[in-house]
Amino acid sequence: xxxxxxxxxxxxxxxxxxxxxxxxxxxxxxxxxxxxxxxxxxxxxxxxxxxxxxxxxxxxxxxxxxxxxxxxxxxxxxxxxxxxxxxxxxxxxxxxxxxxxxxxxx
Numbered sequence: 001x002x003x004x005x006x007x008x009x010x011x012x013x014x015x016x017x018x019x020x021x022x023x024x025x026x027x028x029x030x031x032x033x034x035x036x037x038x039x040x041x042x043x044x045x046x047x048x049x050x051x052x053x054x055x056x057x058x059x060x061x062x063x064x065x066x067x068x069x070x071x072x073x074x075x076x077x078x079x080x081x082x083x084x085x086x087x088x089x090x091x092x093x094x095x096x097x098x099x100x101x102x103x104x105x106x
Contacts, residue, residue: 002043002060004028004036015056042085049085065089 013023024030029039038044043061045053051061065079065088066072072079082089096102 002038002058002064004038004058004060006036008058009036012053012056012058015053041081046085049087065092067092 009023009028010020013020016023018026024036027038027040027044028036030036043051045051045057051057063069065082065086066075067088079089079093083093084090
C-alpha cells in the first residue's frame with residue numbers, strides 16, 4: 001500500500017493530463033482520516049515489473065521496499081506479497097535462502 005500526499009497526487013495528475021478529480025476517482029482510495037493510497041495492488045502504474053511513471057513516482061515508491069526503515073520485520077507480509085513483482089525483494093530473499101541453506105522439499 002502506497003501512501004500519497006496532496007502534492008504527489010497533483011503532480012501525477014498533471015503529468016497524466018487529468019484533473020485531480022479524475023485522478024482521484026481512478027487511482028485513489030481515501031480513508032476516514034483523509035489518508036490517500038493507491039487503490040490497487042499491484043499499482044496501476046506497474047507494467048512488466050517496471051514503473052510507467054517512474055520520474056513522477058511517489059515518495060513511498062522511491063523508498064520501496066524500505067528494507068532500511070526500522071521495524072522491517074513487522075512488514076514481512078507486505079514484502080512477501082511483492083516477491084514475484086519486485087526484483088529487489090526477489091533477489092534479497094533468494095540470497096537470504098542461500099545464506100541460511102534453505103532447500104525446498106515438497
